[in-house]
Amino acid sequence: MIYVRLILLCTLASQLSAQCPSPSSLPTKTAEGKSMCARMYEHNSVDVNASCRGAFLEVHIGQASPYTPQGWNNRVSSMVVREGCTLTAYDGGPFKGTPRDFTGVIKDLSVYGRGFLRNSWNDELSAYSCACTFEPVDCTPTAKWELIISCDNKGHGNPTKCTYELQEGLSIGNSVTRGGSVSSTVSATISSEMGATFAEIGSVSASSSVTESFSKEYNWARSSSIHKSATTLKKVEMTAGPGKTTELYQIVGRCGDSSVFTEKYKIVSV
Structure with missing residues (x-):
């Protein structure tokens, strides 16, 4: 029982110490080696020092996904978008519904409404695209x-x-x-x-x-x-x-x- 409690406390401490990275501290490359545009996280908080937790989904420059990857539909709760870039989110499937542009650090999507008498953007994102004011670095140096x-x-x-x-x-x-x-x-x-x-x-x-x-x-x-x-x-x-x-x-x-x-x-x- 003591061992189980210790694991739970360590997990809780790890989550509380999580922090949204600044746009400038995002990796410039995704895990696939493509130019980073944004990271979307499954957990959020009104406190920037306790947000951007859990699993995350990386988006590369120029990516346009009419559907979120398996397991990510209506799951995104916070995000960080790279400097000079804009992530456009959709809540109605393949580029349908109410689009909204996001830039910088979005620590809590629940404070962003989706229009008149509609719920927040928390756990509502179902499609997205990401574009920047510059082209990705793509060359053989x-x-x-x-x-x-x-x-x-x-x-x-x-x-x-x-x-x-x-x-x-x-x-x-x-x-x-x-x-x-x-x-x-x-x-x-x-x-x-x-x-x-x-x-x-x-x-x-x-x-x-x-x-x-x-x-x-x-x-x-x-x-x-x-x-x-x-x-x-x-x-x-x-x-x-x-x-x-x-x-x-x-x-x-x-x-x-x-x-x-x-x-x-x-x-x-x-």
């Missing part, structure tokens, strides 16, 4: 040492100094932003998803015979550059000796038309 600029001093008898402003940070491509501007919070969530994508890269490749001897290792998971959702410039000075050429190389990641200019660079004389 690559990374290599790229030649950025050469300081050519061949044919001259004195040293030559070259100054260059090196980019660092993430340049989000138009294919992700749809050619428009995005807010800083949306840029941050795209950066996180881009970081998760680049973390899958095992090594950095060479771009020429010069870079064959360069390090092939770069820790994308700990990269500060990939989480800078706008590029900054860093002043780099190079000196080419008489009759020499000095080259500036940088580890650059590419993901479709998005690019990550890392803080890792190297200057060599050739």
Whole structure:
């Protein structure tokens, strides 16, 4: 009896300590590896620190489900929607009934009415779709040492100094932003998803015979550059000796038309 009571108390304590994650702390990928749009939970509470409990259902960007998966019809009680995204819920089957858009943290669906003299949205969701103001990160990432600029001093008898402003940070491509501007919070969530994508890269490749001897290792998971959702410039000075050429190389990641200019660079004389 004491053992059973202990299990019940531990379970209750676990449920009470549950907390709705913030939209920015949602994983950027679902368990299936698709771009996260929202999470829907089976339990709710007026207290955000005790809501979003029990089993949850993940929704990816662009998903449109005319029916909820088996066991989830009229079961959703709370949800968290990713930054820049909107989950549209339906209460009458395949995209029928009263639609309602949800964004951010919805800790308790029972406080949301479904129209005149109708019950709340708690345990009433039967179909849904989820869309965002941006496209999911869908690419095969690559990374290599790229030649950025050469300081050519061949044919001259004195040293030559070259100054260059090196980019660092993430340049989000138009294919992700749809050619428009995005807010800083949306840029941050795209950066996180881009970081998760680049973390899958095992090594950095060479771009020429010069870079064959360069390090092939770069820790994308700990990269500060990939989480800078706008590029900054860093002043780099190079000196080419008489009759020499000095080259500036940088580890650059590419993901479709998005690019990550890392803080890792190297200057060599050739």
